Amino acid sequence: MTGKAETxxxxxxxxxxxxxxxxxLGAGIGGSITGAILARQGADVVLVDAGQHPRFAVGESQNPQLVEWLHILAVRYDVPELKHLLDIKAVTKHIGAHHGRKQSFGFVRHVPNREPDPGEATMFVIPKMLTxxxxxxxxxxxxxYFNVAAKYGCTLRQNWRATDLDFDDEGVTVTGQNGEVFRAKYLIDASGFRSPLAQKFDLRDKPTRIRHHARSMFTHYVGIKPYDDVxxxxxAxxxxxxxxxxxxxxxxLIERGWFWIIPFDNYKNSRxxxxxxxxxxxxxxxxQPKDKTPDEEFQHYLDMYPAxxxxxxxxxxxREWISTPDRIQYSSKQTVGDRWCLMSHAAGFVDPLYSRGLSNTFEVVDALCYRVLDALRDGDFSAERFAYVERLEQGLLTYNDMIVDSSYIAFSHFxxxxAVFRVWACFTTPATMRQIQARQEYELTGDDQHFRNMEKAPYPGLWWPDSHAFKHLLDVTHETCMKYEAGEIDGDKAADIVFQAINDCESVNTxxxxxxxxxHRFYRATTPTMIKFMWWASTNGPKEMRDLGRSMLKGVAKSAVRGKKVS
Ligand SMILES: Cc1cc2nc3c(=O)[nH]c(=O)nc-3n(C[C@H](O)[C@H](O)[C@H](O)COP(=O)(O)OP(=O)(O)OC[C@H]3O[C@@H](n4cnc5c(N)ncnc54)[C@H](O)[C@@H]3O)c2cc1C
Incomplete structure (x- = not known):
């Protein structure tokens, strides 16, 4: 890779x-928020999109880490509008009454042509005290957020498809399908799978290094009944x-697959x-069958799962189905270069399971934006300055692949x-807490170093990247699932190994x-449970938990005085 165009x-x-x-390139939520941040911080930004808002997009379900990344971006880069995504009340008040609430991640296992066993369901309720x-x-x-980008001064183009990119030592020239040309010092490609940058520099792994396999079909419905009712x-x-x-x-959950149901009608003020x-x-x-329409194909699977x-x-x-004929996994051998970055969804994708797509995007946005601003100040856009972004993007794909691959394998054995569900869920809360801790310290001191310190973690891209114990647990889980998949051990043996690893892991909280x-299948951490957890973390927890526990307890005490959630 030379970073130069082959013109x-x-x-x-x-x-x-x-x-x-x-x-x-790309004014979806990722590109628009990146544009808003950079423009807010004084950069002269051009934001282009091949389509036009409003337009349909998937990536509808948030996770707790995403919410906290947005909170971090709001305070770190002074874009208060990002707080409008922090909870359903704020979303409804500022963006409109068309959104749903996400209290939980619920999972129900199904087998063909049978009623599901009610004992084969799990749920992680997002601890409301945190996010x-x-x-x-x-x-x-x-x-x-496209409009917010405009408000902060981005130059916008819609129906503007980037068709030509030319890099040289001084900058990058981007030509649209209408012949209009922009000349920039730095290019961020937030265009997703069909990234012109990935094409230009032949960045895709061929074949992808993602182990997991899946294709997807999706749409919107009205009149879906709550599962609780049917x-x-x-x-009990x-x-x-x-x-x-x-x-x-x-x-x-079905054998090597899953249906998602993401209601927008489940908040009292939603219209x-x-x-x-x-x-x-x-x-x-x-x-994908050649002789069936997507409706027919979907109906075929509904007929198999009565509940x-x-x-x-x-x-x-x-609306029409979007149905991908092939697998939706892709990855890139390189995600940053001299004067360019292939951002998150343009760099790779694993699966929507666990709703990690946007959280990954905004973790990358956070790491990328201050580097771009520093580079603009210094006039140095060399890839080395963005090496952490590269590690992060690759790590996000790798660790996500490990948990998703393990999960799909495990769907066949409750x-x-x-056990795999617990491995994913049990580190979600410490992962969010480390973000909250950094933000609170930043808000107290104004010192950006608190965010930069987060990048010193040994496993960028792991949802709790500081934890050797968690990395080990994930390794054991994935190895065990692969052995089960290969027929080397049976499902019960695999479950025993993963449960044992959870029990042996001192960072998994009791x-x-x-x-x-x-x-115990439904996990709902009430405020007293959260306080017990923080107390456990700060007193009995291993070292990697102690700091987190203590600083969160301090936050709780302050919030209690103010009568608010930890914020
Ligand atoms: C099936 C599926 C389900 C998902 N579900 C979830 C979920 O529940 N939760 C979650 O967090 N994530 C989910 N994701 C991931 C999520 O969709 C992405 O992380 C998210 O949409 C990324 O947003 P974005 O703004 O970066 O990109 P996008 O929303 O994809 O926007 C990219 C934009 O780039 C524009 N563009 C493309 N080519 C060009 C070009 N040449 N020139 C100019 N503009 C161009 C497009 O018009 C588009 O507007 C899912 C992904 C898939 C595939």
Whole structure:
């Protein structure tokens, strides 16, 4: 990779272009927020998109880390509008009444042609004391942040497809399909899978290094019934009354695949009857049929899973299916170069399971933006300055692949799933706490070093990147699942190994119940549980937990005085 264009024709010349500091390809939520941040911090930004807002996009379900990354970006880069995504009340007030709440990640296991066993469901309720999450109706959120980018001074172009990129030692020249040319010092490609930059420099791994396999079909419906109303489970086997299945994102797990149900109608002030629906499944087991429409194919799978089918009785589809013929995994051998960055969704993708896409995007935005601003000040855009972004982007793909691959393997065996689910969930809270800790310290001192220190973690991209114990647990989990997949051990043996590894891991906390017996399936950390957890972390927890626990306890004490959540 030279970073230089292999030009076949004369590139545009000075006088034929408009100059700027940074050009961003793709004005989805990722590109628009990046543009808003850089412009807010004084950069001259051009933000272009091949399409036009409002437009449909997937990536509707938040996770707690995403919410906290947005909070960090809001304070670190002084873009208060980012706080409008921090909880459903704020989203509804500032962006509109079209979004849902996400109280939980619920998982129900199904086998073909049978009623699901009510004992084969798990749930992680997002601890409200730390963060709340939402289901974002992306056509509205993306339009809103596109307008925020405009407010902070980005030059905008819609229906403007970047067709030519030419790099030289002084900058990058980007030509649109209409012949208009921009000349920038730095290029951020936030255009997703069809990235012109990946194409230009042949950046994709061929084949992808992602082990996991899946294709996807998705759309929007109205009239989807809450699963709670149709499942017929006895009361004792339902999730806690405060967090029904319909209160969050519901995952119906099948052999090597899952349906998602993401309601936008589950918040009391929502006026949006729509529900996002998708089916993501291993294309080796479920190849796209040539003789069926997407409706027919989807109906075929609904017919196999009676309880899922009941949710769809009387429901109507309100937009066309998007159905990918091939797997949706891709990765890139390089994600930063001299004067360019392939940002998160343009760099690679694993699977929507666990809703990590946007959280990954905004972790990258956070690491990228201050580097771009520093580079603009210094006039040095060399790839070395962005080496951490490269490590982060590759790590995000690698660790996400490990947990998703393990999960798909485990879908066929409930005990193993129950164990893998715990591995994913048990580190979600410390992961969010480390972000909150850095933000609180920054807010107290104004010292950006608190954020920069987060980058010293040994495993960038792991959701709790500081923890050797967690890295080990994830390694054991993935190795064990692969052995089960290869037929070297049976499902019970695999489950025993992962449960044992959880029990042996001193960083897995007991107050939440992660080490409880296997019949503990719904995890809802109330405020007293959270306080017990922080107390455990700061007194009995291992060293890597202690600091987190103590600083969070301090935060709790202050918030209690103010009568607010930890913020
Ligand atoms: C099936 C599926 C489900 C998902 N579900 C979730 C989820 O629940 N939660 C989650 O967090 N993430 C999810 N993701 C990931 C999520 O969709 C992405 O992380 C997110 O959309 C990235 O936002 P973005 O703004 O970076 O890119 P996008 O929203 O993809 O926007 C890219 C923009 O680039 C523009 N563009 C493309 N080519 C060009 C060009 N040549 N010139 C100019 N503009 C161009 C496009 O028009 C588009 O507007 C999912 C992904 C998939 C595939």
């Amino acid at each position: 076949q024709k004369t590139p545009p010349q000075p006088g034929e272009w408009t100059e700027c500091d940074v050009i961003i 709340e999450a939402s289901h974002m109706f992306r056509q509205d959120t993306d339009t809103y 499942c017929g489970y006895p009361d 086997l339902r999730p806690p009354a405060e967090s029904p299945f319909h209160g969050g994102t519901l995952h119906h 949006n009857p729509v529900c996002s629906v998708g089916l993501t499944f291993d294309e080796r087991l479920y190849p 899922v089918k009941r949710q769809f009785e009387g429901a109507r589809r309100v 005990r193993l799933w129950n 107050p939440f119940g992660w080490k409880d017996g296997e019949d």
